[in-house]
Amino acid sequence: MTLVDVINLFDTDERCRELLVRLRWPNGVECPRCKMPAVELATAKQLFYCKGCDYQFSVTSGTIFNDSHLPLQKWFLATLLLCESRKGHSANQMKRELGVSYKTAWYLCHRIRYAMTEVHKMLDGTIEVDETYIGGKQRGKGVAYGKQQKEVVIGIIKRNGELKFIHVKEGTSAAIREVMEQHVSEDVDVIVTDESVLYASGLPKAQVSKRKAVNHKAAEYVRYENGFMVTTNTVESAFSLFKRGIVGAWHRVSPKHLAAYLNEMTFRFNRRKSHTLFLDTLRHMVTAPVLTFERLTA
Numbered sequence: 001m002t003l004v005d006v007i008n009l010f011d012t013d014e015r016c017r018e019l020l021v022r023l024r025w026p027n028g029v030e031c032p033r034c035k036m037p038a039v040e041l042a043t044a045k046q047l048f049y050c051k052g053c054d055y056q057f058s059v060t061s062g063t064i065f066n067d068s069h070l071p072l073q074k075w076f077l078a079t080l081l082l083c084e085s086r087k088g089h090s091a092n093q094m095k096r097e098l099g100v101s102y103k104t105a106w107y108l109c110h111r112i113r114y115a116m117t118e119v120h121k122m123l124d125g126t127i128e129v130d131e132t133y134i135g136g137k138q139r140g141k142g143v144a145y146g147k148q149q150k151e152v153v154i155g156i157i158k159r160n161g162e163l164k165f166i167h168v169k170e171g172t173s174a175a176i177r178e179v180m181e182q183h184v185s186e187d188v189d190v191i192v193t194d195e196s197v198l199y200a201s202g203l204p205k206a207q208v209s210k211r212k213a214v215n216h217k218a219a220e221y222v223r224y225e226n227g228f229m230v231t232t233n234t235v236e237s238a239f240s241l242f243k244r245g246i247v248g249a250w251h252r253v254s255p256k257h258l259a260a261y262l263n264e265m266t267f268r269f270n271r272r273k274s275h276t277l278f279l280d281t282l283r284h285m286v287t288a289p290v291l292t293f294e295r296l297t298a
């Protein structure tokens with residue numbers, strides 16, 4: 001899908017809605033309230049009616065499109081732009097590209113970003129885990145002091161598989177343990193980390209024996225053990241990509257919205273070889289719950 005495709009194929013609200021209907025209800029339109037099959041109102045084609053609970057609705061009712069007065073084509077264009085930006089897309093860029101206000105562009109980006117959330121899955125196989133520190137100003141010389149003002153993100157990647165970024169309150173063993181219990185299966189084969197004591201003391205009991213550590217302090221970045229590559233380079237590259245997004249597109253990411261930016265980046269990263277990223281994103285947008293402006297800015 002290219003911008004030209006979106007402009008040609010989805011030139012009217014009606015055409016956009018037809019696609020959204022297929023994505024939201026692949027097995028036929030059903031009532032969002034009572035889940036009964038619904039009928040299309042003959043008088044107004046874009047509306048559906050449920051005889052079960054007397055509810056009238058459209059394909060965007062109860063979705064993140066709710067209450068938006070923007071033409072759906074602009075939504076589609078914004079979605080494609082976010083899908084295509086490997087290193088992120090700023091609200092300012094989008095404002096210029098779509099000819100909308102900054103506030104509208106910002107809200108649009110956030111709503112789409114909000115829909116870019118993965119279904120939770122435990123990772124297994126060979127994984128790499130690392131932590132990074134984002135944002136904040138590093139004042140003073142003490143590293144510990146500098147780190148305290150930054151946001152901590154734990155990255156976990158399954159080699160040849162899924163990437164997850166998790167924003168945690170602080171970089172402690174306890175935080176590592178919680179994240180690993182929630183995201184990594186006990187059946188994991190190998191966990192590669194650096195030499196940090198965070199992992200030696202933080203990994204859950206069932207995972208400790210699976211750990212292999214690369215010694216960054218000794219300037220070791222890759223080590224081979226019987227043909228196995230002990231390295232955290234894969235997860236570190238993913239961190240760099242995210243940080244380039246902050247520098248190049250987002251500029252400043254507030255702690256409140258950091259998780260949403262992390263989701264956007266991993267959602268896109270995990271589908272980087274997929275031809276259905278755009279459709280996947282639109283599907284999430286008609287199936288994710290409503291995000292109100294009040295909640296977004298609360």
Ligand SMILES: [Zn+2]
Pocket residue numbers: 031032033034035036050051052053054055
């Ligand atoms: Zn109903």
